[in-house]
Amino acid sequence: MNSWPKTRICLTRREAISMLGASAGLALTVGCQETTLPEQSSETPEDIVFPEGSLIRTILEDVGPQTLRGGATLFHEHLDLFQGYSSPPSDRGRGEEELTDAEAETFIDLVVDELKMAAQDGMSCIVDAAILRRSDRELEFLRQMSSRSGVPVVVAGSYWKAPYPDNVATMTVEEWTDHMVTDAQTQGWGAFGEVGTSMEMHETERTFLQAVSRAHHATGLPIFTHTEHQGCRPCGLEQLTVFEAENVDPSRICIGHQSDITPDQDPGWTTHQEIVRRGAYLGLDTVGRALALSDSPDIPETEKVKMVLNILDAGYEDQLLLSSDFASSVDLKSNWGNGFATTLVQFVPKLRHAGVDDATLHKITVDNPRRFLAFVPVPV
Numbered sequence: 607m608n609s610w611p612k613t614r615i616c617l618t619r620r621e622a623i624s625m626l627g628a629s630a631g632l633a634l635t636v637g638c639q640e641t642t643l644p645e646q647s648s649e650t651p652e653d654i655v656f657p658e659g660s661l662i663r664t665i666l667e668d669v670g671p672q673t674l675r676g677g678a679t680l681f682h683e684h685l686d687l688f689q690g691y692s693s694p695p696s697d698r699g700r701g702e703e704e705l706t707d708a709e710a711e712t713f714i715d716l717v718v719d720e721l722k723m724a725a726q727d728g729m730s731c732i733v734d735a736a737i738l739r740r741s742d743r744e745l746e747f748l749r750q751m752s753s754r755s756g757v758p759v760v761v762a763g764s765y766w767k768a769p770y771p772d773n774v775a776t777m778t779v780e781e782w783t784d785h786m787v788t789d790a791q792t793q794g795w796g797a798f799g800e801v802g803t804s805m806e807m808h809e810t811e812r813t814f815l816q817a818v819s820r821a822h823h824a825t826g827l828p829i830f831t832h833t834e835h836q837g838c839r840p841c842g843l844e845q846l847t848v849f850e851a852e853n854v855d856p857s858r859i860c861i862g863h864q865s866d867i868t869p870d871q872d873p874g875w876t877t878h879q880e881i882v883r884r885g886a887y888l889g890l891d892t893v894g895r896a897l898a899l900s901d902s903p904d905i906p907e908t909e910k911v912k913m914v915l916n917i918l919d920a921g922y923e924d925q926l927l928l929s930s931d932f933a934s935s936v937d938l939k940s941n942w943g944n945g946f947a948t949t950l951v952q953f954v955p956k957l958r959h960a961g962v963d964d965a966t967l968h969k970i971t972v973d974n975p976r977r978f979l980a981f982v983p984v985p986v
Contacts, residue, residue: 654973660980663796663827664731664758665748671980674758677730678950679975682800682830682862682891682929685734685751685759685946686744691716693940710743714750716938720946721755723939727947730972731758733979735800735830735931737766745793760796760979763789764818766832767802768810775810782817787824791986795827796979800862802832807844815845819852826981830860830889837867837903839877846886856885860927860978865890865910868903875916882922887978890914891929894948895937911956918966926970927978928953 654671661668690705690713705713721732734748745761752759763786765774774782789795798818803811822829829849833841842861849859861881869875881888893910917926930937930949937943944951954967 656980657982659982662979665761665794666752671976674731674976677728678971679731680929681733681927681975682735683732683932686747691935695935695941717751718754720938721757724945724947725757728950729947733760733762735762736764762797762799763795764799764801767804768808779813779816783820786821790825797828799830800832805834805838815848816852819849819854822854826984828858828978831862833863835866837871839872860887860889862889862891864888865892875913879920882925887925887927889927892931894930894953911960923966927974
Protein backbone atom coordinates (compact mmCIF):
# COMPACT_ATOMS: atom_id res chain seq x y z
CA MET A 607 0.00 0.00 0.00
CA ASN A 608 1.22 3.49 -0.78
CA SER A 609 1.39 6.00 2.07
CA TRP A 610 1.33 9.75 1.72
CA PRO A 611 4.10 11.85 3.32
CA LYS A 612 3.44 14.15 6.21
CA THR A 613 2.68 17.69 5.19
CA ARG A 614 1.65 21.08 6.54
CA ILE A 615 -1.80 22.50 5.90
CA CYS A 616 -1.90 26.29 5.99
CA LEU A 617 -4.51 29.05 5.76
CA THR A 618 -7.94 28.97 4.20
CA ARG A 619 -8.38 28.71 0.43
CA ARG A 620 -9.52 32.33 0.21
CA GLU A 621 -6.45 33.45 2.14
CA ALA A 622 -4.23 31.28 -0.04
CA ILE A 623 -5.61 32.78 -3.25
CA SER A 624 -4.81 36.25 -1.95
CA MET A 625 -1.34 35.27 -0.82
CA LEU A 626 -0.54 33.41 -4.04
CA GLY A 627 -1.45 36.49 -6.00
CA ALA A 628 0.84 38.60 -3.85
CA SER A 629 3.90 36.35 -3.84
CA ALA A 630 4.37 32.94 -5.42
CA GLY A 631 7.35 32.14 -3.23
CA LEU A 632 5.99 33.27 0.11
CA ALA A 633 6.18 30.71 2.92
CA LEU A 634 2.65 30.39 4.24
CA THR A 635 3.15 29.16 7.78
CA VAL A 636 0.49 30.87 9.87
CA GLY A 637 -1.92 28.44 11.46
CA CYS A 638 -0.26 25.32 10.01
CA GLN A 639 -0.52 21.85 11.43
CA GLU A 640 1.27 18.65 10.46
CA THR A 641 -0.94 15.95 9.05
CA THR A 642 -0.83 12.80 6.95
CA LEU A 643 -3.23 11.72 4.25
CA PRO A 644 -5.08 8.68 5.61
CA GLU A 645 -4.30 5.28 4.19
CA GLN A 646 -7.16 2.98 3.26
CA SER A 647 -6.94 -0.79 3.07
CA SER A 648 -8.99 -3.12 0.91
CA GLU A 649 -10.71 -4.31 4.09
CA THR A 650 -12.03 -0.84 4.93
CA PRO A 651 -15.66 -0.44 3.80
CA GLU A 652 -15.93 1.44 0.51
CA ASP A 653 -17.45 4.89 0.96
CA ILE A 654 -18.23 5.34 -2.75
CA VAL A 655 -21.20 3.55 -4.25
CA PHE A 656 -20.48 2.29 -7.75
CA PRO A 657 -23.23 0.96 -10.04
CA GLU A 658 -23.63 -2.80 -9.86
CA GLY A 659 -21.25 -4.53 -12.26
CA SER A 660 -18.82 -1.59 -12.44
CA LEU A 661 -15.23 -2.33 -13.34
CA ILE A 662 -12.08 -0.59 -14.49
CA ARG A 663 -10.51 -2.22 -17.53
CA THR A 664 -6.72 -2.50 -17.42
CA ILE A 665 -4.53 -4.06 -20.07
CA LEU A 666 -4.00 -7.20 -17.98
CA GLU A 667 -7.43 -7.66 -16.41
CA ASP A 668 -10.70 -6.09 -15.37
CA VAL A 669 -10.52 -4.91 -11.76
CA GLY A 670 -13.06 -3.66 -9.27
CA PRO A 671 -12.82 0.08 -8.53
CA GLN A 672 -12.15 -0.72 -4.88
CA THR A 673 -8.80 -2.33 -5.78
CA LEU A 674 -7.37 1.09 -6.69
CA ARG A 675 -8.15 2.75 -3.35
CA GLY A 676 -4.58 2.65 -2.08
CA GLY A 677 -3.20 5.44 -4.24
CA ALA A 678 -3.74 7.98 -6.98
CA THR A 679 -4.81 7.25 -10.55
CA LEU A 680 -3.38 9.53 -13.24
CA PHE A 681 -5.94 9.67 -16.01
CA HIS A 682 -4.00 11.26 -18.90
CA GLU A 683 -0.37 10.26 -19.41
CA HIS A 684 1.73 8.66 -22.16
CA LEU A 685 3.75 5.49 -21.53
CA ASP A 686 4.35 4.22 -25.03
CA LEU A 687 5.70 6.94 -27.30
CA PHE A 688 6.67 5.82 -30.77
CA GLN A 689 10.34 6.68 -30.35
CA GLY A 690 10.51 5.36 -26.80
CA TYR A 691 11.68 7.19 -23.68
CA SER A 692 15.42 7.23 -23.14
CA SER A 693 18.05 8.08 -20.56
CA PRO A 694 19.86 10.29 -21.29
CA PRO A 695 17.20 12.04 -23.39
CA SER A 696 17.45 11.37 -27.11
CA ASP A 697 16.72 13.79 -29.94
CA ARG A 698 15.20 10.99 -31.97
CA GLY A 699 12.00 12.27 -33.57
CA ARG A 700 8.64 10.76 -32.72
CA GLY A 701 7.66 8.10 -35.23
CA GLU A 702 10.78 8.46 -37.40
CA GLU A 703 11.52 4.76 -37.29
CA GLU A 704 10.49 1.68 -35.39
CA LEU A 705 12.52 0.62 -32.38
CA THR A 706 14.83 -2.33 -32.87
CA ASP A 707 14.34 -5.29 -30.54
CA ALA A 708 17.34 -4.19 -28.47
CA GLU A 709 16.08 -0.60 -28.28
CA ALA A 710 12.62 -1.82 -27.32
CA GLU A 711 14.03 -3.92 -24.49
CA THR A 712 15.98 -0.95 -23.14
CA PHE A 713 12.90 1.26 -23.46
CA ILE A 714 10.65 -1.21 -21.62
CA ASP A 715 13.22 -1.71 -18.84
CA LEU A 716 13.41 2.05 -18.35
CA VAL A 717 9.63 2.53 -18.17
CA VAL A 718 9.24 -0.41 -15.78
CA ASP A 719 11.72 1.20 -13.39
CA GLU A 720 9.98 4.56 -13.76
CA LEU A 721 6.58 3.02 -13.00
CA LYS A 722 7.95 1.33 -9.89
CA MET A 723 9.32 4.65 -8.68
CA ALA A 724 6.02 6.39 -9.47
CA ALA A 725 4.24 3.78 -7.36
CA GLN A 726 6.52 4.72 -4.47
CA ASP A 727 5.34 8.30 -4.96
CA GLY A 728 1.71 7.28 -4.41
CA MET A 729 0.49 6.27 -7.89
CA SER A 730 -1.66 3.14 -8.02
CA CYS A 731 -2.81 3.25 -11.67
CA ILE A 732 -1.96 5.13 -14.86
CA VAL A 733 -3.89 5.71 -18.09
CA ASP A 734 -1.97 5.54 -21.36
CA ALA A 735 -3.61 8.01 -23.74
CA ALA A 736 -3.51 7.36 -27.49
CA ILE A 737 -3.06 9.70 -30.43
CA LEU A 738 -3.11 6.95 -33.08
CA ARG A 739 -4.09 3.29 -33.32
CA ARG A 740 -1.61 1.07 -31.48
CA SER A 741 0.10 -1.84 -33.16
CA ASP A 742 0.12 -5.31 -31.62
CA ARG A 743 3.77 -4.71 -30.74
CA GLU A 744 2.95 -1.53 -28.83
CA LEU A 745 0.22 -3.32 -26.90
CA GLU A 746 2.74 -6.00 -25.95
CA PHE A 747 5.07 -3.26 -24.69
CA LEU A 748 2.30 -2.01 -22.42
CA ARG A 749 1.52 -5.52 -21.14
CA GLN A 750 5.15 -6.00 -20.18
CA MET A 751 5.35 -2.58 -18.54
CA SER A 752 2.32 -3.33 -16.40
CA SER A 753 3.10 -6.94 -15.52
CA ARG A 754 6.75 -6.30 -14.65
CA SER A 755 6.13 -3.10 -12.68
CA GLY A 756 2.99 -4.27 -10.90
CA VAL A 757 1.25 -1.01 -11.83
CA PRO A 758 -2.19 -1.35 -13.46
CA VAL A 759 -2.24 0.36 -16.88
CA VAL A 760 -5.49 1.46 -18.52
CA VAL A 761 -5.22 1.58 -22.31
CA ALA A 762 -7.22 4.39 -23.89
CA GLY A 763 -7.84 4.54 -27.62
CA SER A 764 -8.34 7.41 -30.04
CA TYR A 765 -7.14 9.18 -33.18
CA TRP A 766 -6.46 12.54 -31.48
CA LYS A 767 -7.34 15.23 -34.05
CA ALA A 768 -7.30 16.12 -37.78
CA PRO A 769 -5.64 15.41 -40.13
CA TYR A 770 -6.42 11.74 -39.59
CA PRO A 771 -4.71 8.74 -41.22
CA ASP A 772 -5.96 8.07 -44.74
CA ASN A 773 -7.54 4.74 -43.78
CA VAL A 774 -10.02 6.41 -41.41
CA ALA A 775 -10.25 10.03 -42.62
CA THR A 776 -13.05 9.32 -45.11
CA MET A 777 -15.09 6.98 -42.91
CA THR A 778 -18.75 7.72 -42.28
CA VAL A 779 -19.97 8.06 -38.70
CA GLU A 780 -21.30 4.51 -38.84
CA GLU A 781 -18.06 3.07 -40.23
CA TRP A 782 -15.94 4.93 -37.70
CA THR A 783 -18.20 3.82 -34.85
CA ASP A 784 -17.87 0.16 -35.85
CA HIS A 785 -14.10 0.59 -36.17
CA MET A 786 -13.76 2.10 -32.70
CA VAL A 787 -16.00 -0.49 -31.07
CA THR A 788 -14.05 -3.34 -32.67
CA ASP A 789 -10.69 -1.94 -31.56
CA ALA A 790 -11.99 -1.22 -28.07
CA GLN A 791 -13.07 -4.83 -27.72
CA THR A 792 -10.05 -6.52 -29.33
CA GLN A 793 -7.35 -4.26 -27.83
CA GLY A 794 -8.87 -4.09 -24.35
CA TRP A 795 -9.42 -0.36 -24.09
CA GLY A 796 -10.53 1.09 -20.77
CA ALA A 797 -11.48 4.52 -22.16
CA PHE A 798 -11.70 6.57 -25.33
CA GLY A 799 -8.96 9.19 -25.33
CA GLU A 800 -7.44 11.48 -26.06
CA VAL A 801 -10.24 12.61 -28.36
CA GLY A 802 -9.11 15.93 -29.78
CA THR A 803 -10.22 18.93 -31.80
CA SER A 804 -8.31 21.82 -33.36
CA MET A 805 -8.62 25.51 -32.47
CA GLU A 806 -11.52 25.57 -34.93
CA MET A 807 -13.30 22.23 -35.04
CA HIS A 808 -12.98 20.51 -38.45
CA GLU A 809 -15.99 18.70 -39.83
CA THR A 810 -14.01 15.44 -39.78
CA GLU A 811 -13.33 16.04 -36.08
CA ARG A 812 -17.04 16.57 -35.49
CA THR A 813 -17.70 13.30 -37.29
CA PHE A 814 -15.13 11.57 -35.11
CA LEU A 815 -16.66 12.93 -31.89
CA GLN A 816 -20.04 11.67 -33.05
CA ALA A 817 -18.52 8.24 -33.74
CA VAL A 818 -16.85 8.16 -30.31
CA SER A 819 -20.20 9.06 -28.74
CA ARG A 820 -21.89 6.14 -30.43
CA ALA A 821 -18.99 3.83 -29.60
CA HIS A 822 -19.43 4.91 -25.97
CA HIS A 823 -23.09 3.88 -26.09
CA ALA A 824 -22.05 0.50 -27.52
CA THR A 825 -19.35 -0.18 -24.90
CA GLY A 826 -19.95 2.01 -21.84
CA LEU A 827 -16.36 3.31 -21.91
CA PRO A 828 -15.69 6.82 -20.56
CA ILE A 829 -14.30 9.58 -22.80
CA PHE A 830 -11.54 12.12 -22.20
CA THR A 831 -10.59 14.84 -24.63
CA HIS A 832 -7.75 16.98 -25.93
CA THR A 833 -8.08 20.71 -26.47
CA GLU A 834 -5.23 22.70 -27.95
CA HIS A 835 -2.28 23.46 -25.67
CA GLN A 836 -2.10 27.11 -26.72
CA GLY A 837 -5.33 27.57 -24.80
CA CYS A 838 -8.78 27.47 -26.36
CA ARG A 839 -11.63 28.85 -24.29
CA PRO A 840 -14.55 27.64 -26.49
CA CYS A 841 -13.07 24.30 -27.62
CA GLY A 842 -14.05 22.21 -24.61
CA LEU A 843 -17.58 23.59 -24.56
CA GLU A 844 -17.93 22.85 -28.29
CA GLN A 845 -16.82 19.27 -27.67
CA LEU A 846 -19.30 18.90 -24.84
CA THR A 847 -22.09 20.21 -27.06
CA VAL A 848 -21.38 17.53 -29.68
CA PHE A 849 -21.39 14.79 -27.04
CA GLU A 850 -24.60 16.10 -25.49
CA ALA A 851 -26.28 16.13 -28.91
CA GLU A 852 -25.42 12.41 -29.12
CA ASN A 853 -27.03 11.85 -25.68
CA VAL A 854 -23.80 11.03 -23.87
CA ASP A 855 -24.16 11.45 -20.12
CA PRO A 856 -21.74 14.32 -19.28
CA SER A 857 -20.60 12.43 -16.18
CA ARG A 858 -18.90 9.96 -18.54
CA ILE A 859 -16.83 12.75 -20.15
CA CYS A 860 -13.72 14.62 -19.06
CA ILE A 861 -12.90 17.79 -21.01
CA GLY A 862 -9.12 17.95 -21.08
CA HIS A 863 -6.21 20.41 -21.08
CA GLN A 864 -8.27 23.08 -19.37
CA SER A 865 -5.20 24.05 -17.35
CA ASP A 866 -3.80 25.55 -20.57
CA ILE A 867 -6.39 28.35 -20.63
CA THR A 868 -4.63 31.51 -19.48
CA PRO A 869 -6.08 34.09 -17.09
CA ASP A 870 -6.05 36.59 -19.97
CA GLN A 871 -8.08 34.25 -22.19
CA ASP A 872 -10.69 33.63 -19.50
CA PRO A 873 -10.55 35.88 -16.44
CA GLY A 874 -12.01 33.97 -13.52
CA TRP A 875 -12.00 30.73 -15.55
CA THR A 876 -15.73 30.82 -16.16
CA THR A 877 -15.25 28.13 -18.83
CA HIS A 878 -14.16 25.70 -16.11
CA GLN A 879 -17.30 26.37 -14.13
CA GLU A 880 -19.51 26.00 -17.21
CA ILE A 881 -17.99 22.57 -17.94
CA VAL A 882 -18.62 21.24 -14.44
CA ARG A 883 -22.03 22.94 -14.23
CA ARG A 884 -23.07 20.93 -17.29
CA GLY A 885 -22.02 17.75 -15.46
CA ALA A 886 -18.69 16.81 -17.05
CA TYR A 887 -15.34 16.28 -15.36
CA LEU A 888 -12.81 19.09 -15.65
CA GLY A 889 -9.39 17.88 -16.74
CA LEU A 890 -6.55 19.98 -15.35
CA ASP A 891 -4.11 17.59 -16.95
CA THR A 892 -1.04 19.65 -17.76
CA VAL A 893 0.11 20.22 -14.18
CA GLY A 894 3.35 19.30 -12.48
CA ARG A 895 5.70 19.89 -15.39
CA ALA A 896 6.56 22.37 -18.13
CA LEU A 897 5.10 21.32 -21.49
CA ALA A 898 7.99 22.89 -23.43
CA LEU A 899 5.84 23.22 -26.55
CA SER A 900 6.44 26.16 -28.87
CA ASP A 901 2.75 27.07 -29.03
CA SER A 902 1.79 26.46 -25.40
CA PRO A 903 1.40 29.34 -22.93
CA ASP A 904 3.80 29.68 -20.03
CA ILE A 905 1.28 29.51 -17.19
CA PRO A 906 2.86 29.63 -13.72
CA GLU A 907 1.93 26.75 -11.45
CA THR A 908 0.56 29.28 -8.97
CA GLU A 909 -2.12 30.12 -11.55
CA LYS A 910 -2.95 26.43 -11.95
CA VAL A 911 -3.29 26.14 -8.19
CA LYS A 912 -5.79 29.00 -8.36
CA MET A 913 -7.72 27.08 -11.03
CA VAL A 914 -8.13 24.21 -8.56
CA LEU A 915 -9.11 26.53 -5.72
CA ASN A 916 -11.66 28.23 -7.98
CA ILE A 917 -13.40 24.90 -8.66
CA LEU A 918 -13.25 23.83 -5.01
CA ASP A 919 -14.74 27.11 -3.84
CA ALA A 920 -17.56 26.68 -6.38
CA GLY A 921 -18.40 23.30 -4.81
CA TYR A 922 -17.38 21.00 -7.68
CA GLU A 923 -14.59 18.99 -6.04
CA ASP A 924 -16.24 15.74 -7.19
CA GLN A 925 -15.69 16.67 -10.86
CA LEU A 926 -12.00 17.56 -10.87
CA LEU A 927 -9.27 15.36 -12.38
CA LEU A 928 -5.52 15.99 -12.32
CA SER A 929 -2.75 14.64 -14.54
CA SER A 930 0.39 15.86 -16.32
CA ASP A 931 0.12 14.65 -19.95
CA PHE A 932 3.58 13.15 -19.44
CA ALA A 933 5.40 12.87 -22.76
CA SER A 934 9.05 13.87 -22.39
CA SER A 935 12.21 11.95 -21.53
CA VAL A 936 13.64 14.98 -19.74
CA ASP A 937 10.94 14.58 -17.06
CA LEU A 938 11.90 10.99 -16.17
CA LYS A 939 13.40 10.39 -12.75
CA SER A 940 16.32 8.77 -14.57
CA ASN A 941 16.98 12.17 -16.12
CA TRP A 942 16.59 14.19 -12.89
CA GLY A 943 12.88 14.83 -13.42
CA ASN A 944 9.91 13.99 -11.20
CA GLY A 945 8.79 10.96 -13.22
CA PHE A 946 5.33 9.77 -14.22
CA ALA A 947 3.91 10.79 -10.83
CA THR A 948 5.03 14.41 -11.20
CA THR A 949 1.45 15.55 -10.53
CA LEU A 950 1.75 14.01 -7.06
CA VAL A 951 5.37 14.97 -6.48
CA GLN A 952 5.35 18.52 -7.80
CA PHE A 953 1.76 19.83 -7.95
CA VAL A 954 -0.15 18.23 -5.08
CA PRO A 955 2.26 19.70 -2.48
CA LYS A 956 1.41 23.15 -3.85
CA LEU A 957 -2.27 22.41 -3.23
CA ARG A 958 -1.47 21.37 0.33
CA HIS A 959 0.54 24.56 0.76
CA ALA A 960 -2.49 26.53 -0.45
CA GLY A 961 -4.69 24.98 2.23
CA VAL A 962 -6.40 22.06 0.47
CA ASP A 963 -7.14 19.48 3.14
CA ASP A 964 -6.27 15.78 3.06
CA ALA A 965 -9.81 14.54 2.49
CA THR A 966 -10.20 16.76 -0.57
CA LEU A 967 -6.81 15.75 -1.97
CA HIS A 968 -7.76 12.09 -1.53
CA LYS A 969 -11.03 12.68 -3.34
CA ILE A 970 -9.37 14.49 -6.26
CA THR A 971 -6.47 12.08 -6.79
CA VAL A 972 -7.90 8.73 -5.67
CA ASP A 973 -11.70 8.75 -5.71
CA ASN A 974 -12.57 10.96 -8.69
CA PRO A 975 -10.49 9.07 -11.27
CA ARG A 976 -11.91 5.76 -10.06
CA ARG A 977 -15.45 7.07 -10.46
CA PHE A 978 -14.59 8.42 -13.92
CA LEU A 979 -12.93 5.22 -15.20
CA ALA A 980 -15.42 2.77 -13.67
CA PHE A 981 -18.06 1.59 -16.14
CA VAL A 982 -20.62 -1.15 -16.58
CA PRO A 983 -19.82 -3.01 -19.82
CA VAL A 984 -22.58 -3.07 -22.41
CA PRO A 985 -23.42 -6.67 -23.37
CA VAL A 986 -22.08 -7.56 -26.82
